[in-house]
Amino acid sequence: MTTIESAAAPAPSRNAVGRPLLAVDGLGVQFRLRDANVRAVSDLSLTVRAGELLAVVGESGCGKSVLAHALLGLLPGNATVTGHAVLHAPDTDPVDLVTCGQRHLARKVRGRRVGLVPQSPATALNPVRTGRRLLAETLRAHGRDRQDADRLAADVGLDPADLDRYPHELSGGMAQRLVTALALAPDPSLLIADEPTTGLDRPLVDHTLDLLRRRCDNGAAVVLITHDLAAARRVADTVAVMYASRVVEHRDTDRLFTAPAHPYASALLDALPDRAFRPVPGDPPMLTALPPGCAFAPRCPRRADDCATRPLPTPAAGGGTVACHHPIPTGAVT
Incomplete structure (x- = not known):
């Protein structure tokens, strides 16, 4: 459920x-x-x-x-x-x-x-470098002023003073904000x-x-x-x-x-x-063990025999696509 x-x-x-x-x-x-x-x-x-x-x-x-x-x-x-x-x-x-x-x-x-904010920040941070050093190194590698570290920290809601901590000294939320700042540093x-x-x-x-x-x-x-x-x-x-x-x-x-x-x-x-x-x-x-047809069919109140074949994306009302043999009429072109 x-x-x-x-x-x-x-x-x-x-x-x-x-x-x-x-x-x-x-x-x-x-x-x-x-x-x-x-x-x-x-x-x-x-x-x-x-x-x-x-x-x-x-x-x-x-x-x-x-x-x-x-x-x-x-x-x-x-x-x-x-x-x-x-x-x-x-x-x-x-x-x-x-x-x-x-x-x-x-x-x-x-x-x-392309920048990435990872789902698990604790595994993405070097444990022997402070947040400030990580951010300064990233900025320098991309030709930006390392003094921008405090501004980037503030942009993501992190107290610049916390940049002087090591990753293990940061809470989960603080680590999340630090990896966001690192991803944004190269713009x-x-x-x-x-x-x-x-x-x-x-x-x-x-x-x-x-x-x-x-x-x-x-x-x-x-x-x-x-x-x-x-x-x-x-x-x-x-x-x-x-x-x-x-x-x-x-x-x-x-x-x-x-x-x-x-x-x-x-x-x-x-x-x-x-x-x-x-x-x-x-x-x-x-x-x-994905089924050959619609994978949602066993849970779907609108399933029918043709759901045994995989639906392809088709135009939906107002733009976009929907992959369903029996889309909800108010939401899709049928």
């Missing part, structure tokens, strides 16, 4: 988005185990534009974090990645993040053109934020979300991976709903929250305390 955090009122405005910055086409990720293959991401396609904040939501284990790590080449050796993820920039040639190789990712992409055109509000109280959650929103308003792009539908509704331009390794709905935020087209997206919203407060019934399938 699944419950989701409460949703707050959305931000009143969104900026228009610009040119494509990241184009993902047919991305797949499989992990080879001794007795099985885990299909963590399947045939995923989406585009993120300059100025856009895309929120990726869904139940734990659906593939959200694997997507982030696949884009940056941070998967273990038993992973196989297929498809394409082309990163565009105005002053450099496009680069396919899937095929360019680790050397190029390490030297030209990670922490430069990347694309920021992937994997659960960036974990361990933060509500004022700091709002502070962090506003910081991400401002980056998009200034022309960068953000992919926000989150369980918090309140966060998605508050700051995102678009939302991609993942289920069992696939994106089942990808639409404008306001349209998705007011008229979801996919039964799973509707069930997620119905789990909110300010709606029906009804958990999604049943459990998601194992990623080692």
